[in-house]
Structure formats: C-alpha cells, structure tokens
Amino acid sequence: MISISDAIYLVKENGKPLLKKTIKKVEKAGGYILFENIYSPINMPPFRQSAMDGYALNMHDALSYKLIGEVKAGDGHQLDLKKGEAVRIFTGAAVPDSANAVMMQERVIPNGNQITIEHQIALEQNIRPLGEQVKTGDIALKKGTKLTPAAIGYLISLGITNVSVFGKPNIALVTTGNELIEAGQKLTHGKIYESNSKMLLSALYNLKYYDVTLHKVQDDYAKTVSTLKTVIDNNDLVIITGGISVGDYDFVGKALNELDVEEQFYKVKQKPGKPLFYGKKKDTQIFALPGNPAAALSCFYVYVYITLQKMMNRNDLELPRVEAKSSSNFEKKGDRPQFLKAILKDGEVEILEGQNSSMLQTFALSNALVYAPETITIIKKGDTIEVIQLPV
Structure with a gap:
C-alpha cells in the first residue's frame, strides 16, 4: 500500500x-489543445480601423473641417480627404488612407457640412493600425494552447476554419x-x-x-x-x-x-x-x-x-486546490488520509454528513473534496483546510 x-x-x-493529430472544425474544437502553431493568414485588423464613432480627419492647424462624406462599418469605398477635410465614421469602419486621426463625436460640434473640433489631437489617435493584433505570417496561437471560447472567436476572426489538435x-x-x-x-x-x-x-x-x-x-x-x-x-x-x-x-x-x-x-x-x-x-x-x-x-x-x-498534453494536471475555512466540525476516524465530500462557497467549506464510500447522496450535493491528511483527526469550525475544487 x-x-x-x-x-x-x-x-x-x-x-x-x-x-495523435486530428483535424477539427474550429467551432467544434473547444477544449482541445493545438497540435501545431497556427500562423495568421491575414492582418488583424485587415485595414486601419476606427476605434470609435466620430470623425476621421486629414489634420491641419485649424479646428474647423469640411465634411465630405460618411464611412460605415463594412463600406468598401475609399474617400480621398484633402487637408482640412473630414468624414463621418463609425466604430469598426475602415479609416481612409488619407485620414490621420479620428476625433470622437463627443468632442465635435457639427454644423451642416462643417465641423469644429474642441481641441487638436495626436496623429493616428483612435485608429487601430493595420495588423495591430497580428500580422500576416505571424504566429496567431502557439502549439499547446488550449482552445477556449475566446481562442475560437479569435481564430474565426482570422478566417481560419479548421485546426490541427491533439486527438x-x-x-x-x-x-x-x-x-x-x-x-x-x-x-x-x-x-x-x-x-x-x-x-x-x-x-x-x-x-x-x-x-x-x-x-x-x-x-x-x-x-x-x-x-x-x-x-x-x-x-x-x-x-x-x-x-x-x-x-x-x-x-x-x-x-x-x-x-x-x-x-x-x-x-x-x-x-x-x-x-x-x-x-x-x-x-x-x-x-x-x-x-x-x-x-x-x-x-x-x-x-x-x-x-x-x-x-491531452496539458500542463494543469490536477484539479485546482485552494485553502478555505471550515464552517463545520468533523472528526476523522482511522489513520488514513481522507477525501471528504463538501460544499465550497465564498471562501468557506462545509463538510457534509454521510461520508460512506457507498453513498452518492452526499456527493450529489458536493462541489469540492476536503483533503484531510493522516495527521489531522479533528477539524474544527474556523480551521483552514485544503480543498479540491470539482468540475462543475
């Protein structure tokens, strides 16, 4: 023993x-581990992108600008702004190549085909640059990465449809x-x-x-x-x-x-x-x-x-263990370490009645196991004890 x-x-x-390598549809790969590096097929964002609703400017020294058009998210046309000209723009829309800053709408006074900005701003302000997240050919995610919902969304945003994962x-x-x-x-x-x-x-x-x-x-x-x-x-x-x-x-x-x-x-x-x-x-x-x-x-x-x-080639091999204060008293019988069914909530853990190994009723209520080493015979209310968090 x-x-x-x-x-x-x-x-x-x-x-x-x-x-063993297997190919999965990205949307069905949640929880899997990447078998190999994934390289981005595109820049993300794939164009200079407005970070907010406002006005894209071709900046000059004055605070007033001529409004010449509008760019919505998804528009594919290019407007050519001369110095002192602006376009209405919305979050996520492609910033014209000739614009060099976006002023948020709360700092702009519109007046027909003219706008006035409250103050000067820095070049490229409020513009997400081309490839800000990742550039074409760069590693998007490394081998060994666990595919979380965020990772799935990220890969799909790059246009990736299939991934190689550990089977x-x-x-x-x-x-x-x-x-x-x-x-x-x-x-x-x-x-x-x-x-x-x-x-x-x-x-x-x-x-x-x-x-x-x-x-x-x-x-x-x-x-x-x-x-x-x-x-x-x-x-x-x-x-x-x-x-x-x-x-x-x-x-x-x-x-x-x-x-x-x-x-x-x-x-x-x-x-x-x-x-x-x-x-x-x-x-x-x-x-x-x-x-x-x-x-x-x-x-x-x-x-x-x-x-x-x-x-699955994961690094987190054991279930999470935390320390918590006991909200109950418990007397451990025998000299063997024990795993005790318990409920962990808000930093406190309640050791439940009915710890017999043949009984599932107590386990059905549990979200944790208290680990009681052989050196402990009595657990008192308020004692700090080790707790294994069970998957929910």
Whole structure:
C-alpha cells in the first residue's frame, strides 16, 4: 500500500501525451489543445480601423473641417480627404488612407457640412493600425494552447476554419458484478441498479471526452479476461469499476496479471478508495477503481483526471486546490488520509454528513473534496483546510 503522494507521482510519471493529430472544425474544437502553431493568414485588423464613432480627419492647424462624406462599418469605398477635410465614421469602419486621426463625436460640434473640433489631437489617435493584433505570417496561437471560447472567436476572426489538435483518447468503461442490473428493469431481491458506468460517463462528458464505450462483465474469470483483453487492445484508457478487491469473485486483479498489465500500484493509503489499481500495457493506461460509487468517483477526480490531462498534453494536471475555512466540525476516524465530500462557497467549506464510500447522496450535493491528511483527526469550525475544487 502506497501513499497518496506516491500514487499521484506514479500517475504523472507514467502518463504520456497521445501525440495523435486530428483535424477539427474550429467551432467544434473547444477544449482541445493545438497540435501545431497556427500562423495568421491575414492582418488583424485587415485595414486601419476606427476605434470609435466620430470623425476621421486629414489634420491641419485649424479646428474647423469640411465634411465630405460618411464611412460605415463594412463600406468598401475609399474617400480621398484633402487637408482640412473630414468624414463621418463609425466604430469598426475602415479609416481612409488619407485620414490621420479620428476625433470622437463627443468632442465635435457639427454644423451642416462643417465641423469644429474642441481641441487638436495626436496623429493616428483612435485608429487601430493595420495588423495591430497580428500580422500576416505571424504566429496567431502557439502549439499547446488550449482552445477556449475566446481562442475560437479569435481564430474565426482570422478566417481560419479548421485546426490541427491533439486527438482525445478512446476510453472504455468496464463494470463488473453479478448483482448489477440496468435502471428501468425490475429490481429483484439481491440486485442493485448499476450507476458507476453512467456516473463516470457523465464525468467524462462533462470534461468533453466523448469517445467512450461501455462494457459489462459478469463475475466470471474467463469472461473478465476476454473483455479486458479486448478493451485494452482497442483503447487508450481503460477504467474498470468493481472486482478489484480480494473477494472470491473479484477477478479483475487476476485477469490484469494474466494479460501482462504492468502494475504501477495497487492499494493506496486513503479513504475512500483504498483498493485502487493503476497500471499500463504498452500505451494503454488502466485504472481499476473500487466498486463503491463515491470511492470510484473520488478516485476518478484525484487520479484518472491527471491521466486525461497528460494525454491531452496539458500542463494543469490536477484539479485546482485552494485553502478555505471550515464552517463545520468533523472528526476523522482511522489513520488514513481522507477525501471528504463538501460544499465550497465564498471562501468557506462545509463538510457534509454521510461520508460512506457507498453513498452518492452526499456527493450529489458536493462541489469540492476536503483533503484531510493522516495527521489531522479533528477539524474544527474556523480551521483552514485544503480543498479540491470539482468540475462543475
């Protein structure tokens, strides 16, 4: 049994970027990481652009100007201004080449085809220069950039329609257990509704991983070996729930051993989620999570999340951790570090009742996990504690 810090270290060390390139439509590339530099095909802005509503001037020494026309956003015509002439102009419109400043309309007194400005202004004032954001051929975004909504908008503003990004992993979710039945079926004595696969599927979808297949295997050794061999051979990441403990019908560990999966660790000194397995076979990463739902989800956020980030070549490997003041009292039983379901709000965190690893009701209300190390036995109201922020 290893420590949490050692387990996290091994997950980080053994995870690798997938390094597989895929082409995505820009508008569908949100959350992906750029596989290569993107070079701007145009200047942005592609013309000298007015930064505000006002008047474009060909400046001279006097404060009065002759008004000779108007330029709206989208107009393509060029007006030729002589010294002492001006045109009405609007935000985003192309400034005529012969104009050398834009005076905001609040500082102008119009009078028919004449205007008077309140004061002189500097050359090029209120004009966005050609290529102010980026010039043709310059790097618009570097390889490794995460495509946020702002990045998507920026790329589309450059006329870019497709991007090369790091491909996301193929993921298999495997659940084990004779007692499990699908929701919607009649619940007979001794059976329970299987929730882990849909819970983890939802967590993956929430993180924008959609290439996921679900697999169910009964508590049968030969079938477990066969199913695991298939998913390991055909996926980048395999997540198994249940069957990893030491019961007579827990066949996952034996099956992984027969399939020559390289074990990195089995069992972590933590609560919930002690019977956690992590290994790999060639380039496939494999996690066997505990069958108890709250334990499985905790392990997903603490460990599997890191592997997903590594596969996508991201730098922020772990979920954000912050310090917050406890708004409740809690007594930790046992000597293992614990991840406690909690609600974080306005710098305070409430540790919830019902921390049992088989219970999801408390987790359903949580937006955070409090990390209580083994050195802490009592958390008092007002204590500063470490909190892991969960994805929302």
